Amino acid sequence: MTRAKTTLAEILASLFPGGHAVTVANGLIAGDGPFEGGRLRVIGIDGDTPLGIEGALALAGHVLDAVRSGDRAPILVAVDSDSQRMSRRDELLGLNECLAHLAKALLLADRHGHPTVGLLYGHSAAGAFIATALATRVLAALPGANPSVMDLPSVARVTKLPLDKLQEMAKSTQVFAPGLDNMRAAGAVHAVLDPAAPLGPQIRDLIATLPERDGRDRLGRERGGRPVAEEIAATVAGQLRGR
Amino acid sequence: MAGPDRDRLSWYEASARQRLDALLDPGSxxxxxxxxxxxxxxxxPLFDLPRAFDDGIVVGAGVLDGKAVFVAAQEGRFMGGAFGxxxxxxxxxxLRAAVAAKPAAVLLLLDTGGVRLQEANAxxxxxxxxxxxxxxxxxxxxxxxxxIGGRAGCFGGGGLIAGTCSRLAVSEGGRxxxxxxxxxxxxxxxxxxDSRDRALVWRTMGGKHRRLIGGADAFCADTVAAFREAALRLIADAPAFDLDTLVAEQDRLQARLDRFGDCRDATDIWARLGVNDPDAVPAMDTPAFEETVAHLREATHDAR
Structure with missing residues (x-):
């Protein structure tokens, strides 16, 4: 089942019916708009753009500016990206540091009282996914979003399994198969929003009910996509605390 | 294991359990x-692949030079140390237990190719x-x-975890x-x-390059004793996690891009950093390399 994805313009129009100051340059989203009597900051990646060192630093800079302002405004991380940019130059200059820096900036903003909400509306994969959408307190998605760690043809190449066998397995085994339903089952995607209804109230409700602790492993168990992670983590933590 | 054998044990060759055995105070x-x-x-089993009783990672508590620490060691020889x-x-x-128990440090012995594709979403x-x-x-x-100094290196999401740590020690083999x-x-x-060009791989991703540009905080000879000494030094000198640190990291990484963004090869960066003979770096022994690093401003910082 493939659904047409919602565009960034549609998302922004739904979030900010009275207008906004969110712009896109080189595939990077930045800006803000009025929201619930205050404002909502928006950063992200549009147009299936790969995330490289410059993009990661630009986005992190916006997040740190927000923290410095002290306004505690919520930050929406809207994502329709490729994977991390794969190049010799990016790795030479420390892509791992730049992507981790962006994730740390978002985690710092969360600690400083900025509700952080991811909104996955297109593709995302691998390091770009970890550094953006997965570094928020809560990640929502719109139908038609298409997250993956790696596409099935590449998985076939690496695992040396035939593609048709993988496609068959993907129907019954959610833990490795790409796609929104499977990422939701793993607990990575908290909720799927309704694109036909105004997004502002849906984002507001997500912010009002932010989980206190990282509950992605609990969701993964409840939804069956990650059956044992919660129990394993709790057992390890229990054994170490009991010392 | 005790004495000189324990100290000389190669980090690269050792298993995850051997590394922990030799790293921590004996029996701790x-x-x-x-x-x-x-x-x-x-x-x-769905992929007809063999399993490991520990799923390729050893976690627990121990003592390092009298200090209580938590440790995790990935086994790079099982599924490439990948995260399932x-x-x-x-x-x-x-890590969650560490937040409450507050050990003197958490040591992550990273040795991983990244996500285990058979369990990719998890x-x-x-x-x-x-x-x-x-x-x-x-x-x-x-x-x-x-x-970081194992066979599997530190790739994919492992690289992002490395970038989240307070401090990193790396050996020549640690990519x-x-x-x-x-x-x-x-x-x-x-x-x-060209992934078969080993020299290119080491220059671009290897421990020496990461240390020279400040991507790692200590460079170790390939022995458990060297990593132990580095770990003790780094624990005592870890930056706080706060706005000041991340603003400093933003400035540090931006300055790196501004200064070296047009470099094609690591040797171009090393020359611009002020290394006298960049072509000699790959063959330098540890003391000579540390002497070189000591003259470079970019290599040592609290911006992480």
Missing amino acids: FTEALGPAERRMSPHL EVHGAKLVGL GETAIAEAMRAIVEARAAGVPVVGL ISVSGPEVIETNKGAEEF
Whole structure:
């Protein structure tokens, strides 16, 4: 089942019916708009753009500016990206540091009282996914979003399994198969929003009910996509605390 | 193992358990969810792949030079040290326990190719959970120190976890990057990255390059004793996790891009950093390399 994805313009129009100051340059989203009597900051990646060192630093800079302002405004991380940019130059200059820096900036903003909400509306994969959408307190998605760690043809190449066998397995085994339903089952995607209804109230409700602790492993168990992670983590933590 | 053999043990050659044995004070290690409990991957049998009783990671508590520490050691020889569901959850459980128990440090002996593709969604999500938990531990005042020098290197999401640590120690063999050489070559072609050019791999991702540009805080000879000494030094000198640190990191990384963004090869960067003979760097022994690093401003900082 493939659904047409919602565009960034549609998302922004739904979030900010009275207008906004969110712009896109080189595939990077930045800006803000009025929201619930205050404002909502928006950063992200549009147009299936790969995330490289410059993009990661630009986005992190916006997040740190927000923290410095002290306004505690919520930050929406809207994502329709490729994977991390794969190049010799990016790795030479420390892509791992730049992507981790962006994730740390978002985690710092969360600690400083900025509700952080991811909104996955297109593709995302691998390091770009970890550094953006997965570094928020809560990640929502719109139908038609298409997250993956790696596409099935590449998985076939690496695992040396035939593609048709993988496609068959993907129907019954959610833990490795790409796609929104499977990422939701793993607990990575908290909720799927309704694109036909105004997004502002849906984002507001997500912010009002932010989980206190990282509950992605609990969701993964409840939804069956990650059956044992919660129990394993709790057992390890229990054994170490009991010392 | 005791005495000189223990000290000279090669980090690169050792297993995860041998590294922990020789790193920690003798007899001090207590494993959590050890192999006797046989908590293996529930997913690998679907792919007709063998399982490991510890799912390729050893986690627990021990003592390092009299200080209580938590440790996690990935086994690079099982599935390339990759993050599967159980593997990742063991690391996450350890880090979450550290927030409450406040050991003197958490040591992460990273040795990983990244996400285990057979359990990709679980591995990817666990990496995100681990990064959040590292930040929480650091914010609670617990230094999280990465030690990297294993066969599998530190790739994919492992590279992002490394970038989240308070401090990193790396040896010559410890490669750190997001996309590995084969991944870049497969996606972009051998003109972009020839993964069989070993010298290119070491120059671009290897421990010396990471240390020279400030991507790692200590460079170690390939012995457990060297990593032990570095770990003790780094634990005592870990940066706080706060706005000042991240603003300083933003400035540091931006300055790196501004200064070296047009460089094609690591040797161009090293020359611009002020290394007298960049072509001699790969062959330098550890003392000569440390002498070189000592003259470079960029290599040593608290901006992480």
